[in-house]
Amino acid sequence: MGNNKPRLPLLPSSLLQSSHKNSSKPKIPESLDKTSSNSSSNTGLDRGSSRNKPKSSPKTSAPGGKPQVVGRTPQRLVRPSKKPLPASMSSGRNVDIWKYPPRRPNPIYPQPQVDLPAAPCDRTICKLPDCYCGGKDIPGNIPPQNVPQTVLLTFDDSVNDLNKNLYIELFEKGRVNPNGCPISATFYISHEWTDYSQVQNLYSDGHEIASHSITHSFGEQFSTTKWAKEIGGQREIMSAYGGVRMEDIRGMRAPFLAVGGNNMFRMLYDLNFTYDSSMPVYENNPPSWPYTLDYKIFHDCMIPPCPKNSYPGVWQVPMVMWQDLTGGRCSMGDACTTPPDAEGVYKMLIKNFERHYTTNRSPFGLFYHAAWFTTPHHKEGFIAFLDTIAAMDDVWLVTNWQALQWVRDPTPLSTVKSFAPFQCDYPERPPRCTTPKVCNVWHKGSVRYMKTCQSCPESYPWTGSTGVPSPLNDI
Numbered sequence: 001m002g003n004n005k006p007r008l009p010l011l012p013s014s015l016l017q018s019s020h021k022n023s024s025k026p027k028i029p030e031s032l033d034k035t036s037s038n039s040s041s042n043t044g045l046d047r048g049s050s051r052n053k054p055k056s057s058p059k060t061s062a063p064g065g066k067p068q069v070v071g072r073t074p075q076r077l078v079r080p081s082k083k084p085l086p087a088s089m090s091s092g093r094n095v096d097i098w099k100y101p102p103r104r105p106n107p108i109y110p111q112p113q114v115d116l117p118a119a120p121c122d123r124t125i126c127k128l129p130d131c132y133c134g135g136k137d138i139p140g141n142i143p144p145q146n147v148p149q150t151v152l153l154t155f156d157d158s159v160n161d162l163n164k165n166l167y168i169e170l171f172e173k174g175r176v177n178p179n180g181c182p183i184s185a186t187f188y189i190s191h192e193w194t195d196y197s198q199v200q201n202l203y204s205d206g207h208e209i210a211s212h213s214i215t216h217s218f219g220e221q222f223s224t225t226k227w228a229k230e231i232g233g234q235r236e237i238m239s240a241y242g243g244v245r246m247e248d249i250r251g252m253r254a255p256f257l258a259v260g261g262n263n264m265f266r267m268l269y270d271l272n273f274t275y276d277s278s279m280p281v282y283e284n285n286p287p288s289w290p291y292t293l294d295y296k297i298f299h300d301c302m303i304p305p306c307p308k309n310s311y312p313g314v315w316q317v318p319m320v321m322w323q324d325l326t327g328g329r330c331s332m333g334d335a336c337t338t339p340p341d342a343e344g345v346y347k348m349l350i351k352n353f354e355r356h357y358t359t360n361r362s363p364f365g366l367f368y369h370a371a372w373f374t375t376p377h378h379k380e381g382f383i384a385f386l387d388t389i390a391a392m393d394d395v396w397l398v399t400n401w402q403a404l405q406w407v408r409d410p411t412p413l414s415t416v417k418s419f420a421p422f423q424c425d426y427p428e429r430p431p432r433c434t435t436p437k438v439c440n441v442w443h444k445g446s447v448r449y450m451k452t453c454q455s456c457p458e459s460y461p462w463t464g465s466t467g468v469p470s471p472l473n474d475i
Contacts, residue, residue: 101272102247102272104273115269118293118297118307132315134291134292146413149361149394149396151363155185155368159199166373169379178395179417181422182424184397184402187209188211188251189210189234191461204430207399209248211232214461220259224267231267232472233461245428252276252278261306262305273314276315279319282321286356289362290403293316294313317404324348325337345381349366438451443459
């Protein structure tokens with residue numbers, strides 16, 4: 001894309017000035033107001049990328065004077081949710097988590113032998129949908145302007161009442177993708193302090209649930225067996241007590257991004273995980289696309305040990321590094337030097353988004369812990385950015401798995417609205433857990449409380465003792 005392409009608008013200082021010190025809500029400027037009648041101004045939203053809006057979309061004020069924008073989004077497609085409660089939930093019978101076992105897509109082309117030293121990637125034999133070398137090249141050789149810009153919003157660690165309201169504010173306020181489906185995120189969930197009734201709610205709403213281990217420990221020295229107990233065990237726990245199908249828990253992120261080299265990736269291969277998203281990539285201009293571990297990784301290893309052997313069919317969703325406003329780099333949004341006001345937060349997000357959007361449109365990662373949003377100006381700047389990109393016709397906020405499906409089957413903007421993996425019909429998912437049971441279970445000399453709409457465990461689930469029949473419990 002040319003250098004003359006207009007950039008996305010930056011928030012003027014009047015928008016978010018001192019918002020963390022002043023309780024009054026700022027007004028939305030015309031440059032970002034999706035209802036502004038002056039739609040011909042030369043901003044990043046007026047380049048043929050903003051979603052179709054009515055000619056007249058009046059602004060109203062909600063209680064308290066907060067601006068409320070109406071009539072600016074396409075018709076929202078609501079995912080099916082009014083389903084009968086399965087008998088296994090209402091009666092408390094055990095759920096068979098192995099009914100839908102985990103699996104990776106079957107390969108079409110020959111693959112290298114697993115766990116042998118990885119050779120440099122050869123693009124003539126590493127072919128989609130099975131294999132991709134990564135780097136800056138766009139899958140399918142689609143011109144950048146015809147590539148949907150995917151945005152990957154992810155959250156790490158436990159899910160509970162401390163972050164429940166944040167997720168409601170982000171995902172239950174009518175923000176939708178260009179096809180009308182609600183925006184989605186990926187949750188890398190660790191076990192301790194997690195409310196599994198809320199995990200079921202996120203899964204029911206169409207978000208991706210992925211494994212972040214049971215104990216949330218540094219794993220660079222773990223054996224393959226220990227990795228299996230941590231990552232595979234957490235997959236079992238989320239399936240048994242969160243109602244998530246095993247086949248839908250496809251990915252993982254290592255705690256503290258402390259990957260375990262060959263041991264960790266052999267575990268992913270053996271347990272039929274599809275991808276990992278733990279490895280930062282320093283090279284970011286242009287940024288890298290996801291790649292498979294059939295062959296040697298092309299980038300520097302930022303946090304060793306990285307894999308050196310071949311693990312065919314296992315994907316890496318790279319954590320392309322950001323640059324903050326001081327020039328420093330970070331692999332997660334909350335690890336950057338955060339500006340002191342909401343306007344600065346917005347500018348930092350726009351700066352990093354544009355590096356993807358104006359080059360090769362590789363997936364743009366918004367990798368966070370929910371605690372970062374407890375600072376008011378962090379959340380305010382982020383939501384202003386979220387509303388900016390959610391109004392663009394060529395931007396899609398999807399899960400990591402959905403983005404990988406696009407890489408495996410590159411689909412141009414002209415037809416992506418009908419791209420099957422970007423749809424939001426999940427009839428096989430359970431209903432939301434509205435009346436969870438509270439399980440009082442014993443763990444390490446004290447009582448723990450677990451919320452779930454599934455069967456209560458006899459004891460607190462842990463590594464090697466997940467409470468469900470599993471070969472991992474006997475390792």
